[in-house]
Amino acid sequence: MGIIAFGIWYLQLTNRHKAIVKTFLLHKTGIVDNDWRINNDQKEYKMLSPTFIIDGIYKSMEGPKASRYIQLNQSDSIVWITGFKVKAVDAKTNATLSNDYICHMNVDINEIQYYNHWKLEDRIRKQYPRMTSLSHGLEHFDFPKGYGVPIVGSHFLFVITETLNHNQPDIFKKVKHEVSIKYEAYNKTQKPLMSKTVYIQLPFDKNDPFKGPLDPASNQCIPVETKNHTYNDKAGNMLSGHWVIPPGKKTYRSFISEQLQIKDSARLHFSAPHVHPFATSICLFDKTENKTLFTCKITNYSNKIGLKNIETFSSEKGMWMYENHEYELILTCDNTSKIDQDMMGSMFLFFYDKELENRISKI
Structure with a gap:
C-alpha cells in the first residue's frame, strides 16, 4: 500500500x-x-x-x-x-x-x-x-x-x-x-569587486495567475509557478521572475534601481547575464538619460533548443552608475517554437568596492 x-x-x-x-x-x-x-x-x-x-x-x-x-x-x-x-x-x-x-x-x-x-x-x-x-x-x-x-x-x-x-x-x-x-x-x-544581482520582475494577476492570453500592450506576465521566484512590490502587487513567453518576438523591461541599492555612485566593471533559450539580447538601460549603457547579445542554436553564446560586459576602466538615476533591464526574445516557453532575465553586476579595499588595506 x-x-x-x-x-x-x-x-x-x-x-x-x-x-x-x-x-x-x-x-x-x-x-x-x-x-x-x-x-x-x-x-x-x-x-x-x-x-x-x-x-x-x-x-x-x-x-x-x-x-x-x-x-x-x-x-x-x-x-x-x-x-x-x-x-x-x-x-x-x-x-x-x-x-x-x-x-x-x-x-x-x-x-x-x-x-x-x-x-x-x-x-x-x-x-x-x-x-x-x-x-x-x-x-x-x-x-x-x-x-x-x-x-x-x-x-x-x-x-x-x-x-x-x-x-x-x-x-x-x-x-x-x-x-x-x-x-x-x-x-x-588587485581591486575588489562587489556582486549585485538584478533581475526582471513582471506583475501578474494574483487572483488568476495562469489565465491567458494577456493584453499584448501590458507589462503583465503569466508566471511559470507562484511558489518560487515570486515577489511583492511596495504596492502589494505580485511579481514573477520566471514567466511564460508565447511564440513570436517580445520585449520585456523592468526597473532595477531598488535592487541596485547604489549609494551616491558606483563603478561597474563586469556583468554576467543569465537568460533562458529564445532570449536574443539583454541590456542595461539608463532611464534618466534615455540611453543604453551596454547590450549583451545572445545567440541561439538554429537547429535545436539552446543557447550557443551569451555575451558579457567587461571593462578595466569601468562604467559609472548613480544613485539618482533610474535603471532598467530590457530583455528581447524570439520564441521560434510553436509553443509557450519559460523565461528569466537577470545580470550579476560586479562593482569596484572602495569600502572593502579600505578594510583590506588595514589588515
Whole structure:
C-alpha cells in the first residue's frame, strides 16, 4: 500500500520535483555515486560532481542537481577569485560532453561569515548572497585584469550545479559536471569587486495567475509557478521572475534601481547575464538619460533548443552608475517554437568596492 501511495504521489509531482526525488534516491541507495571529487592546485579549485542520470527532457531549472560547501584552502590568508568555469563530462570516461547538459552552476557566499570578517555587518541580508552563476551559453568567464572577489581561503562557499536536456527525449546518460574556480594570492595590487544581482520582475494577476492570453500592450506576465521566484512590490502587487513567453518576438523591461541599492555612485566593471533559450539580447538601460549603457547579445542554436553564446560586459576602466538615476533591464526574445516557453532575465553586476579595499588595506 505504501509503494502504491508513493507512486501516486510521485506521478503528481512536476518534472523538476521528480528529478529531485529520483536523484536523492539514486544517491542515497548508492545506485550511482554521490561523491564530489576535489582537486586544488593553489591556482584553480576543481571538483567533479556526483553522477547525474539524464533520462528525459529537463528544461531550465528542472534537471538533477547536487550541492556542497567548499573552502578554497585551509588558511586565513586572503585569496582573490578571478574566474569560473563549468563543463559536462561523461561519468564513466570523463570525456567532455556537450554543454547542452549544463543548466547552471551557482556560487553563493556565506554572507554572515563574509561581511562580519570585513566588519561590514550593515550589508548582511541586503541582497541575495549569490556571488555569480554560470549557465548554458555562458559556461566560463574571467574578471577584468587586476580585479577579483576577495575571500579568506578557509571561508565557505556554497556551490550548486544542475543538469539540462532540451532536445533528447529518448536518452539515458550518466553525466558529471566539472566545476572550476580560479583564484590567486593577494599581492596588494588587485581591486575588489562587489556582486549585485538584478533581475526582471513582471506583475501578474494574483487572483488568476495562469489565465491567458494577456493584453499584448501590458507589462503583465503569466508566471511559470507562484511558489518560487515570486515577489511583492511596495504596492502589494505580485511579481514573477520566471514567466511564460508565447511564440513570436517580445520585449520585456523592468526597473532595477531598488535592487541596485547604489549609494551616491558606483563603478561597474563586469556583468554576467543569465537568460533562458529564445532570449536574443539583454541590456542595461539608463532611464534618466534615455540611453543604453551596454547590450549583451545572445545567440541561439538554429537547429535545436539552446543557447550557443551569451555575451558579457567587461571593462578595466569601468562604467559609472548613480544613485539618482533610474535603471532598467530590457530583455528581447524570439520564441521560434510553436509553443509557450519559460523565461528569466537577470545580470550579476560586479562593482569596484572602495569600502572593502579600505578594510583590506588595514589588515
